[in-house]
Amino acid sequence: TRHKFWETQPVGQFKDIGDTNLPEGPIEPPTLLSEVKQEPYNLPNLYEWINCDISSEEMCNEVYSLLANNYVEDDENMFRFNYSKEFLRWALQPPGYFRTWHIGVRVKSSKKLVAFITGIPAKIRVRDEVVNMAEINFLCVHKKLRSKRLAPVMIKEVTRRVHLENIWQAAYTAGVVLPTPIASCQYWHRTLNPKKLIDVGFSRLGARMTMSRTIKLYKLPESTVTPGFRKMEIHDVPAVTRLLRNYLSQFVVAPDFDENDVEHWLLPEENVVDSYLVESSETHEVTDFCSFYTLPSTILGNPNYSTLKAAYSFYNVSTKTPLLQLMNDALIVAKQRDYDVFNALDVMENDSFLKELKFGPGDGKLHYYLYNYRIRQALKPSELGLVLL
Ligand SMILES: CCCCCCCCCCCCCC(=O)CSCCNC(=O)CCNC(=O)[C@H](O)C(C)(C)COP(=O)(O)OP(=O)(O)OC[C@H]1O[C@@H](n2cnc3c(N)ncnc32)[C@H](O)[C@@H]1OP(=O)(O)O
Numbered sequence: 001t002r003h004k005f006w007e008t009q010p011v012g013q014f015k016d017i018g019d020t021n022l023p024e025g026p027i028e029p030p031t032l033l034s035e036v037k038q039e040p041y042n043l044p045n046l047y048e049w050i051n052c053d054i055s056s057e058e059m060c061n062e063v064y065s066l067l068a069n070n071y072v073e074d075d076e077n078m079f080r081f082n083y084s085k086e087f088l089r090w091a092l093q094p095p096g097y098f099r100t101w102h103i104g105v106r107v108k109s110s111k112k113l114v115a116f117i118t119g120i121p122a123k124i125r126v127r128d129e130v131v132n133m134a135e136i137n138f139l140c141v142h143k144k145l146r147s148k149r150l151a152p153v154m155i156k157e158v159t160r161r162v163h164l165e166n167i168w169q170a171a172y173t174a175g176v177v178l179p180t181p182i183a184s185c186q187y188w189h190r191t192l193n194p195k196k197l198i199d200v201g202f203s204r205l206g207a208r209m210t211m212s213r214t215i216k217l218y219k220l221p222e223s224t225v226t227p228g229f230r231k232m233e234i235h236d237v238p239a240v241t242r243l244l245r246n247y248l249s250q251f252v253v254a255p256d257f258d259e260n261d262v263e264h265w266l267l268p269e270e271n272v273v274d275s276y277l278v279e280s281s282e283t284h285e286v287t288d289f290c291s292f293y294t295l296p297s298t299i300l301g302n303p304n305y306s307t308l309k310a311a312y313s314f315y316n317v318s319t320k321t322p323l324l325q326l327m328n329d330a331l332i333v334a335k336q337r338d339y340d341v342f343n344a345l346d347v348m349e350n351d352s353f354l355k356e357l358k359f360g361p362g363d364g365k366l367h368y369y370l371y372n373y374r375i376r377q378a379l380k381p382s383e384l385g386l387v388l389l
């Protein structure tokens with residue numbers, strides 16, 4: 001058995017791939033709340049569970065440090081995600097969040113935080129069904145405690161706590177292949193600071209290319225080109241919600257955002273999320289929207305640089321301005337704001353601008369998963385309207 005834990009879970013199993021007799025939808029029915037295990041799963045003796053109050057400065061520092069030192073690295077150990085504290089508070093406290101779903105594991109004696117996993121509630125539409133789900137993220141076990149089967153316990157515990165809130169499905173992404181992806185996406189990278197990306201060893205000077213020629217290749221205008229292109233403001237929430245809900249309705253899997261969700265996830269917050277829209281000067285109608293979130297990475301083992309400033313494409317809608325032009329304006333803003341790279345997945349309609357805007361394909365894949373919800377057959381990235389942090 002290749003996946004001793006995952007083969008026990010209500011997820012699509014590899015052996016079932018292609019079996020179109022299996023119905024789409026929940027794999028297991030909900031259980032009665034009285035039947036949900038009332039007490040936490042057992043941890044190895046030295047450890048204890050802790051609910052992490054991310055709004056507490058001290059707790060947020062501990063979570064930040066655990067992730068900054070032990071969270072995801074690329075295959076070549078060139079980068080490690082360095083989620084900021086304000087980003088973590090944003091990511092973990094959306095409307096309706098549960099503090100009990102921000103789960104830590106501490107060493108009983110030293111009180112040191114050594115593991116973490118989180119859930120947040122989200123309404124996710126799958127085809128025509130809007131399903132109450134948990135979005136699971138930030139699963140992290142300290143480097144010194146790896147390969148001790150702690151992750152399955154963390155996963156079972158967050159599952160138990162989600163069940164206690166009468167939620168039976170979840171969504172998550174991972175760079176690793178597990179039973180069984182509903183879609184597999186590719187990262188694309190648009191160089192904004194070529195010299196730095198070459199110096200850190202991510203990019204290489206092209207054949208017959210000089211550094212100055214390479215800098216010229218990635219050069220962008222000093223200012224955005226779309227008339228009416230401006231930052232989103234709180235009074236734009238109703239219009240942006242309408243625009244986004246309508247746009248996302250075309251995808252097989254997408255969040256079902258209401259105005260409260262849009263205000264939380266898309267209203268600009270410095271160093272966390274940036275959103276811009278196009279307001280028509282004559283009709284004052286909001287016709288287009290683009291957004292990106294800020295996720296820096298620690299640059300590992302480089303004497304000259306410590307941090308990579310990366311922007312990640314979030315939700316973009318174009319109804320009047322060509323998507324290509326809208327996204328080029330997003331690149332221009334990111335360059336103005338001194339980002340080193342602008343990253344995007346090939347989800348939604350992103351494929352239509354990636355090559356033309358000089359994005360290059362990454363070597364990493366991002367696999368999307370649903371827990372306790374079967375999809376008849378894997379989706380194409382263009383059928384996905386969901387971006388997880
Ligand atoms: C109704 C609600 C349901 C809610 C829950 C839904 C499900 C949510 C699922 C979680 C979604 C998280 C999403 C998310 O956070 C975004 S993906 C980022 C995950 N975190 C990292 O990569 C950080 C660095 N790595 C680590 O901290 C550890 O390596 C982790 C903790 C990843 C594994 O710790 P370890 O010390 O290296 O390994 P053991 O403890 O010995 O455990 C080995 C088992 O863990 C399976 N494994 C490995 N990586 C996984 C991953 N990324 N997802 C799921 N499972 C993963 C692996 O296949 C094996 O099971 P198998 O034997 O069956 O193959």
Ligand SMILES: CCOC(=O)c1cnc2ccc(OC)cc2c1SCCC#N
Nearest residue numbers: 072073074079080081187189297310343
């Ligand atoms: C320069 C392009 O690469 C990245 O931006 C980057 C940065 N930090 C990471 C940390 C962990 C990591 O683990 C998979 C990958 C990166 C990546 S590439 C995949 C993310 C994107 N786009």
